[in-house]
Amino acid sequence: MFTGIDEVDWASMRHAYGSAEDVPGLLRGLASADAAEREIALDGMYGAVHHQGDVYDSTLACVPFLFALVARAEVPERGEIVELLVSIGGDGEVPEDGAYAMARTAVRSGAEVFERLTGDADAAVRGAAARAVVRFLDDPAHVLSLLRERIRVERDDRVLLALAEGLGFLARHHPGHATEAVDLLEAQSAPPFGPGLRLAALGQLAGCAPGRLPADLVPTVVRLLRERSEHRPVAPCEPDRPDTDTLVGRLRRLRPSDEEGSQLLRTLHTAxxxxxxxxxxxxxxxxxxxxxxxxxxxxxxxxxxxxxxxxxxxxxxxxxxxxxxxxxxxxxxxxxxxxxxxxxxxxxxxxxxxxxxxxxxxxxxxxxxxxxxxxxxxxxxxxxxxxxxxxxxxxxxxxxSDVPDELGRVVRHLGQTAAPLVPALRERLASVPLDTSDVYDRAAPLMTALGELGDRDSVPLVLRLLLGVPEDYRSRDALAEAGLRTLGALGAAAREATPVVRRLLEGGSAVAAADSLWAIEGDAELVLPVLIRALEGDGAGRLGAAADVLARMGPVAEPAVDGLRRRIGASHLWERKSVACALWRIAGDTELALPVLRDAWAENVRTRVPIAECIAAMGPEGVALHDLLRTELAAPRRHTAPEGYGMHDVFTDERLLDVCRETLTDA
Missing domain, CATH: 1.25.40 (Serine Threonine Protein Phosphatase 5, Tetratricopeptide repeat)
Incomplete structure (x- = not known):
């Protein structure tokens, strides 16, 4: 199966990490009798030769040897090698050019191998081959006939799931054969077929022919799921696998113990x-x-x-x-x-x-x-x-003794019910050393929590950090800005910090110092020159930050209007958004502000919360943009969903909905 492997000039080829001269070793490792060696080799194939789905000249050179491996029954875990070939060949869902087109052609040229493997003795191979044959065999009528026959004789639930997926793929990608594929799926979604295949068929119908789903879909699925669970083996039928420190191994350990059942339900939910x-x-x-x-x-x-x-x-x-x-x-x-x-x-x-x-x-x-x-x-x-x-x-x-630095971040969600924690938070802040590399990570959340809880007694501790951190500390500006935000949150209660804050009006934290000083003293004459200078500067984030402070100041910041108007066309979307909000809140300049805010709302969903807050702050004058809020409330999908979702996106979206509702209720 490795005939000719040493005649290939691997050293002249590349993969994700440089020379491909190690690829023959990886290919041989896939056939090793040692399970750990096989897993390390598979990890190397995905990690270097097919890194994040990329195709290199070495990837193309591997294809014939991968086909040779899957054709040999004595090679263990050939199903994973078939899956690797499918990944290299692509799923046919995206346009292909260059190396990707060559890879698809190379894998398609071996499609007859996949057809033979649909009847392999190994269920994992049969399942992977079923997913491969619908993608690479250029005869949809023959593929449909093959799937029909395999479903008739197959008894393994995992393979039946793959065969149903194949019918769904065929229905979506070959309209001329969609009716036959859907008819097969509908037949398999009903008795006398078992619950696993029926669930798989329903999931595929939901994706390619939702009109053919039963009216009682949900109770049917729940009943089938429970029937399937009753007949599922207590222990997994897969052999023990090596505990290797590889990405492949870690992903395998993260898989649910019933991966097939999970995939069935994910398919249904997605559809x-x-x-x-x-x-x-x-x-x-x-x-x-x-x-x-x-x-x-x-x-x-x-x-x-x-x-x-x-x-x-x-x-x-x-x-x-x-x-x-x-x-x-x-x-x-x-x-x-x-x-x-x-x-x-x-x-x-x-x-x-x-x-x-x-x-x-x-x-x-x-x-x-x-x-x-x-x-x-x-x-x-x-x-x-x-x-x-x-x-x-x-x-x-x-x-x-083991206090997480992030504890201070969760306190904000408790509001004033967290007031009993103030002495302990203050004591913790006082104990943060000034000469450690993690002083920002340890101190910033604590300062934020104390500021939100209104603890005026923490002011000396904040000043200790502002004045005591070494000049060469790499996060000095970030720490200073966190401290200044805390002092600003305390407002007039932080008046003793005024001399220090005034000294920070020059330097990298000037905008944050101006913001803090405005909150503490309300001295527009002192802070406006600092903010107006920041409008003309090119420092990263300074324009947007200065505009945000000016917006909070409102009409008293009128001397900054000319500078804001000059920057309404700033290159960065977030800066334009901040400038537009400031012009609106200071001077009521809707002519310049409204188009910018509408464009920002549509162009970057992450701007929606601050724009909604700006609209809310304008009260009745914000009516011109209330249509954005009404449309948002009517949307069933979270505003961050097009970009995927992260840990804080639900929180952010619920905040947006709250602002929209409150603003429209008060209008």
Missing amino acids: LGDRVDDRIALLNGQLTSPDPTDRCNAVWMSMGLIGEWRGDHSEPVALIGAQLGTEEGRLLEAATSVLEGLFELALPAADDLASLVTRRPDLWVQPVERGVFWLGGPLKALARCGDPRAVPVLGEVLAG
């Missing part, structure tokens, strides 16, 4: 798209399954639904909270992780979170590395949803 009520009902059925594996899969899927779509998620969130009473480690980890990212939306699970926090002090703090700790997920989720039961526990954490 249902914006049918949010149906998806919530489906999720509720999954979360009440008697099988913890089904519930674990459902918990992970819930973040995809809640993170992307708006709606009443209270019932699934409460059901996720109910999983916190489990002793099953994966399920507990999944539920905790999801609730941690929901902020106030996690309130229906607050009682379960509080119970877990009380029951498991070992989860309050989690070590990350030597001397570094994170706040444990259950406690963080409880605090982020604003539940006051988190306060005494946070107090105990602050009194301990």
Whole structure:
């Protein structure tokens, strides 16, 4: 199977990390009798030869040898090699040119091998080959006939799932054969076929022929899911795998214990798209399954639904909270992780979170590395949803020796109920050394928390940091700005800091100092010259930051209007947004501001919260942009969803919705 491998000039070829002279070793490693060596070789193929889906000359040179490997029955885990070939050949969903087109041609040339492998003795090979044959065999009528025959004789649920996927792919990509493929899927979605195939067929129908779905889709799916669980083997049927420190190994360990079932439900959820009520009902059925594996899969899927779509998620969130009473480690980890990212939306699970926090002090703090700790997920989720039961526990954490730096960040979500933490927060801030490289990471969250809690007694501690950090500290400006924000949040209560703040009006933190000084003293004559100079400068972020301060100052900042008008065409979208808001709030200049704000709203969804806040601050004068707010409230999808969703995106989107509702209610 390696005939000619040493005749290839691998040294002249490249992969992601340079010379491809190590590729023969990787190819031979794929056929090794040692499982760890095989996994390391597969990791090398994905990590270097096919790095992040890229195709190099060495990738193309590997294709014949990969086909030779999958053709030999004695080679272990050939299914993974077939999957690698499919990835190299591409999925046919995107335009191909250059090396990618050559790779697709190379893999297509071996499509007859995939056809033979659909009848292989190894189920993993049969499943991977079913996914390959529909993509690379250029005879859709023959492929349809092949899939029909394989479904008739196949008994393995995982392979049946792949065959149903193949029919769905065929229906989407070959319209001339779509009717036959859909007819097969509809037949397989009903008795006498087993629950696994029926679920797979329903998922594919939802994606390619939703009109052929049964009217009682959700209860049917929930019933089939439970029937499938009853017949699922207690232990996984796969052999033990090596515990290698490779990306392939880590990804394998992160897979759900029922990967096929998870894929079935993901397919259905994806196909249902914006049918949010149906998806919530489906999720509720999954979360009440008697099988913890089904519930674990459902918990992970819930973040995809809640993170992307708006709606009443209270019932699934409460059901996720109910999983916190489990002793099953994966399920507990999944539920905790999801609730941690929901902020106030996690309130229906607050009682379960509080119970877990009380029951498991070992989860309050989690070590990350030597001397570094994170706040444990259950406690963080409880605090982020604003539940006051988190306060005494946070107090105990602050009194301990292992205090996470991020603790100060969750305090803001507790509001004034966190006031009892002030002495401990202040003591913690006082203990931060001034000569360590992590002084910003340790001090900034604490200063922010104390500022939001209005602790005037923390002013000397903030000044200690502003004055005491070494001049060559790399994050000195960032630390100074965090301290200045804290002093600004305290307002007049921070008056003793005025001399220090005034000295900072010159230098890298000038805008932040002007903002702070305005909040403390309200002296427009002193801060306006600083801000006007910043409008003309080219420092990174200074223009936008200065405009934001001027906007908060309102009409009193009228001397800055000419400078703002000159910068309305700034090159950076965020700066234009800030300048437009400032012009509107200072001078009521709608002619210049409105077009810029409308364009920014449409061009970058991340600008929507500050623009909505600007509209809210304008009161009745903001009516000209209220149509944006109404359209936003009517949209079923979260505004950040087109860019994917991250840990704070649900929080940001809920903030946007709150601002839109409050503004329109008050109008």
